[in-house]
Amino acid sequence: MKEIEKTLENKSVRPTAMRILIYKYMAEKEIAVALTDIENAFAKADRTTLYRTLKTFEEKGIVHQIDDGTNISKYALCEPGCNCEIEQDLHLHFHCNNCDETVCLTEHKIPQVNLPDGYVAEDANLVIKGICEKCSGR
Amino acid sequence: MKEIEKTLENKSVRPTAMRILIYKYMAEKEIAVALTDIENAFAKADRTTLYRTLKTFEEKGIVHQIDDGTNISKYALCEPGCNCEIEQDLHLHFHCNNCDETVCLTEHKIPQVNLPDGYVAEDANLVIKGICEKCSGR
DNA sequence: TTAAACCGTGCAACGGAAGTGCATTTATCG
DNA sequence: CGATAAATGCACTTCCGTTGCACGGTTTAA
Known part of the structure; x- marks a missing residue:
């Protein structure tokens, strides 16, 4: 608990x-969470607060936003040492078509892609969809 | 014009x-279009009709839906011979942070990615964001 | 040919999610 | 303690996706 405080202060x-x-909630969850998820988990809190908290976290590099193709923004904690803004650091995300959960595959980076002349890459987003570990029964 | 009729009938x-x-509108545009774009282009037509038309087109493999990270669904015509449903055929998309336009890079396929054990890939979506050809001034 | 079934279209409305403005509380600093 | 700024809460708006229903034209079957 004190660790979380420190982490936040560091950022x-x-x-x-x-x-x-x-x-804490996001750390315990191993999957990416939507604003609505947090809202349901903390019935007491106002949506705006959660919304702005996530925005703040994102700006400060505490979480990164994930677009998993559901048209609902998800968020996940950045790993220690994660530099989301640097292209080489971008990992990919996996969205399960069965349980509808999205996870970070932190170890799997997005492969380098050669773009046509004139195109300048600044960011990348790769989402693989399919059946996750839990749902495939290994 | 007659060609378009034929294309539709073939599908x-x-x-x-x-x-x-x-x-025709989508064929002339070289970028991916949102429902709203079409709506503005055809002030006469009802939103629902356009919506359902796109749905139909998508089901029949005439267009593919693109999720470029803006949380707004875009659509683009499939190239002749495009098989969106087959993973190997998936091309990537480029979203310009400057002009906000999204294009298909049909020639650029999504690289194969090795997933952890238990994960089964069915689909993939790769969006590169940056500055497009037009905006970078080559 | 006429009736029935089907499909495309238009109108209205709903729901979810993102986002904003403003008032109020809470924390920080002099 | 008082002033200032930050954080929170409430109300509201907007935008997009989606659905239900009704009308009208076209196709199909008797």
């Missing part, structure tokens, strides 16, 4: 109770 | 006036 985010709880 | 879609127009 220059004030460790309020709400923020610590949200961080 | 077992009845070539109504509306559908031909929409097809």
Whole structure:
């Protein structure tokens, strides 16, 4: 718990109770979460607060936003040392068509792609869809 | 014009006036279009019709849906011989951070990715974001 | 040919999610 | 303690995707 406080402070985010709880919630979940998920988990909290908390976390590099093709923004904690903004650091995401969960495959980086002349890459997003470990029965 | 009719019929879609127009519009545009784009282009047509037309087109393999990370579904015509459903055929998409346009890079396929044990890939989506040819000034 | 079935289209409305403005509370600093 | 800024909560708006229903034209079957 104290660790979370420290983590937030290191990223220059004030460790309020709400923020610590949200961080904790995301740390326990191993999958990417949507705003609605957090909303349901914390019935007490207002959606706006959660919304802005996620925005703040994202700006400060605490979480990264994931677009898994469901048209619902998901978020996941950045691994220690994750530099989302650097292209080489971009890992891919896996979305399960069965359980509808999205996970970070942190170890799997997005392969380098050669673009046509004139195109400049700044960011990349790769989502693989299929059946996840849990649902495939290994 | 007659060609479009034929194309639609070949895909077992009845070539109504509306559908031909929409097809024509998408063929002329070289970028992926959102429902709203079409809506603005055809002020007369109802949103629902366009929506369902796109759905139909998608089911019949005339267009493919593109998720470029803007949380707005875009659509683009399939190239002749495009088999969107087959993983090997998946091309990548480029979204320009400047002009906000999304294009298909049909020639650029999504590289094969090794997944952890237990994960089964069925589909993939790769979007590169950056500056497009037009905006980079070559 | 006429009736029935089907399909395409249009109108209205709903629901979910993102986002904004403003008031209020809470924390920080002098 | 008081002033200032940050965080939170409430209300509301907008946008997009989606659905239900009704009308009209076209196709199909008797």
